[in-house]
Amino acid sequence: STSSVLSTDKDKSAASKDSTPEGASKRQEDGAETPKQQLLDIIGNMKVEVSYRKKLQQLKASESKKQALNKLEGLDSEGSVPQGTTEDTQRGKPLNPELVKAASAIASSLPRNKKQTESELLAQLRRHEETTDKQKKGGTINIRNVISEMTVKRQTPAQRSARISGRISLELDEDDRRIRPERSSAQSVDSRSLKVGKRLNIFTKASTEPEHALKTVSSPTIWDLEFAKEVAAVTAQPPRNGFEEMIQWTKEGILWEFPIDNEVGMEDDAEFHEHIFLEKHLEGFPKEGPIRHFMELVICGLSKNPYLSVKQKVEHIEWFQKYFEEKKELLQEI
Amino acid sequence: MAAAALCWALRAARQVLPSPCPRQVRSYYVDWRMLRDVKRRKMAYEHADERLRINAIRKNSILPRELQEVADKEIAALPRDSCPVRIRNRCVLTSRPRGVKRRWRLSRIVFRHFADHAQMSGVQRAMW
Numbered sequence: 001s002t003s004s005v006l007s008t009d010k011d012k013s014a015a016s017k018d019s020t021p022e023g024a025s026k027r028q029e030d031g032a033e034t035p036k037q038q039l040l041d042i043i044g045n046m047k048v049e050v051s052y053r054k055k056l057q058q059l060k061a062s063e064s065k066k067q068a069l070n071k072l073e074g075l076d077s078e079g080s081v082p083q084g085t086t087e088d089t090q091r092g093k094p095l096n097p098e099l100v101k102a103a104s105a106i107a108s109s110l111p112r113n114k115k116q117t118e119s120e121l122l123a124q125l126r127r128h129e130e131t132t133d134k135q136k137k138g139g140t141i142n143i144r145n146v147i148s149e150m151t152v153k154r155q156t157p158a159q160r161s162a163r164i165s166g167r168i169s170l171e172l173d174e175d176d177r178r179i180r181p182e183r184s185s186a187q188s189v190d191s192r193s194l195k196v197g198k199r200l201n202i203f204t205k206a207s208t209e210p211e212h213a214l215k216t217v218s219s220p221t222i223w224d225l226e227f228a229k230e231v232a233a234v235t236a237q238p239p240r241n242g243f244e245e246m247i248q249w250t251k252e253g254i255l256w257e258f259p260i261d262n263e264v265g266m267e268d269d270a271e272f273h274e275h276i277f278l279e280k281h282l283e284g285f286p287k288e289g290p291i292r293h294f295m296e297l298v299i300c301g302l303s304k305n306p307y308l309s310v311k312q313k314v315e316h317i318e319w320f321q322k323y324f325e326e327k328k329e330l331l332q333e334i
Numbered sequence: 335m336a337a338a339a340l341c342w343a344l345r346a347a348r349q350v351l352p353s354p355c356p357r358q359v360r361s362y363y364v365d366w367r368m369l370r371d372v373k374r375r376k377m378a379y380e381h382a383d384e385r386l387r388i389n390a391i392r393k394n395s396i397l398p399r400e401l402q403e404v405a406d407k408e409i410a411a412l413p414r415d416s417c418p419v420r421i422r423n424r425c426v427l428t429s430r431p432r433g434v435k436r437r438w439r440l441s442r443i444v445f446r447h448f449a450d451h452a453q454m455s456g457v458q459r460a461m462w
Binding site for chain 1: 383387390391394396397398400401404
C-alpha cells in the first residue's frame with residue numbers, strides 16, 4: 001500500500017528544475033521526519049510547469065521509480081551494486097538533482113540495502129534518459145529513411161482507364177483462365193526498381209528451415225499391403241454400440257456426414273459466366289444457316305442447365321461439332 | 335404360392351448378415367430376368383448422352399429433313415438394350431414386375447410383410 005500511495009502522489013505531481021533545493025535539503029536534515037514524509041514534502045514543493053517535454057520526462061522517471069520499487073519489493077537484493085557504480089562513472093550526463101534526492105529518499109524509506117536501492121534507481125533513471133534522448137534523435141527505427149525512399153504514385157488517366165478495362169475483359173484462353181490480369185508487380189515500378197536503395201531492416205529474414213524430407217519409402221510391396229489388410233481385419237472389433245456402428249458406416253460411405261453438405265463431391269470451380277456465356281465454343285460452326293440457329297438454341301438450353309458441369313457442356317457442344325463435320329458432305333449436297 | 339412366399343422369405347432371411355464384421359456381398363440376383371434388367375440399365379446409362387443428342391437433332395424443325403433421316407437411322411443402329419424404355423422397375427427383393435411401389439422399389443407383398451413386422455420406418459396401418 002505504501003508503494004501505491006507513493007505512485008499516486010508521483011503521478012499527480014509534475015516537477016521542474018527551478019524548485020527550492022535549499023528548502024528540501026533543510027527538511028532532509030530534520031531527523032524527526034520520516035523519509036516518507038520527506039519524499040512527500042519534496043514532491044509537494046515541485047512546481048507545475050507548462051512545457052510538456054519536462055512532464056514526459058518526469059512521468060518516465062516516476063514510472064521507472066515505480067518499476068524499481070516493485071522490482072525491489074519482489075526480488076531479493078542482488079549483487080547489482082558494482083553494476084550501478086560502473087554505470088554511474090560511465091554516464092557523463094548528470095541526472096536531475098530533484099530526482100536524485102527523491103531516489104535517495106525512497107531508498108532510505110525501504111527496509112532493504114539503502115545504498116544498493118539508490119544506485120539501482122539512479123541506474124534506471126539514467127537508462128530512461130538515454131532512451132528518451134535516443135528517441136528524440138531518432139536512432140532506433142529510422143522512419144525518415146523508410147519514408148524518404150517512397151514516392152507518391154501518380155496514375156495517368158490513360159493508365160487508369162487501362163486498368164478498368166482490364167478488369168472488365170473476360171477473355172479466356174483454352175484453359176479457361178483469364179489472360180488479361182497477369183501483370184507482374186514490376187510493372188507498377190517504372191521509374192524506380194525494387195532492388196535499388198539502402199536496406200531498411202524493417203523485417204527480419206525468416207529462417208527457411210530445410211524441409212525435412214521424409215525418407216521416401218519405395219512403393220509398398222504386395223506383402224506389406226497384405227500384412228496391413230490382415231492387421232486391419234484382425235483388429236477390427238465389432239461395433240459395441242450404435243454410435244460405433246454409425247461411425248463404421250460413415251467410413252464405408254453408407255452413411256452421409258452430418259451436418260449435410262449439399263455440395264459433397266461437386267467441385268465446380270467454374271464461375272457463373274463460364275456456364276452462361278457459351279458463344280465462344282461456337283467458333284467451329286458456320287456463321288449462318290440452320291445449323292447455327294440450332295446450335296444457338298442448344299447453347300441457350302445449356303446455359304439454363306444447373307445440373308451439368310462446364311466440362312460436360314463443352315463436351316456436349318464438341319460432340320455436335322464432330323457430328324456435323326462428319327455429315328459435311330451430306331450437307332453440301334443439300 | 336405358399337412355396338414361393340416361403341422361398342423369398344428364406345432368401346430374405348439369407349441376406350441378413352451372419353456376422354457383423356465381414357460384410358456379405360450379394361453375388362446372385364434373384365432371377366435371370368432381374369439380371370437382364372440390370373444389364374439394360376447399365377447400357378442405357380452408357381448411351382444416354384448419345385441418344386439425347388441424336389434425338390435433339392431428330393425432333394427439330396430447323397435442321398433439314400435429310401439430316402434428320404440420317405439421325406433416325408443412326409439411333410436405330412444403336413444396341414437395342416440401350417434405350418431406357420426397355421427398363422422395367424422390378425421389385426428389388428423378389429423381382430416381381432407388377433405391383434411395385436416406386437418409392438420403396440418393393441412389390442406389394444414384400445412391402446406388406448415388412449410393414450406388418452414394423453420394419454418400414456414411418457409406415458403404419460391406415461385406419462380412419
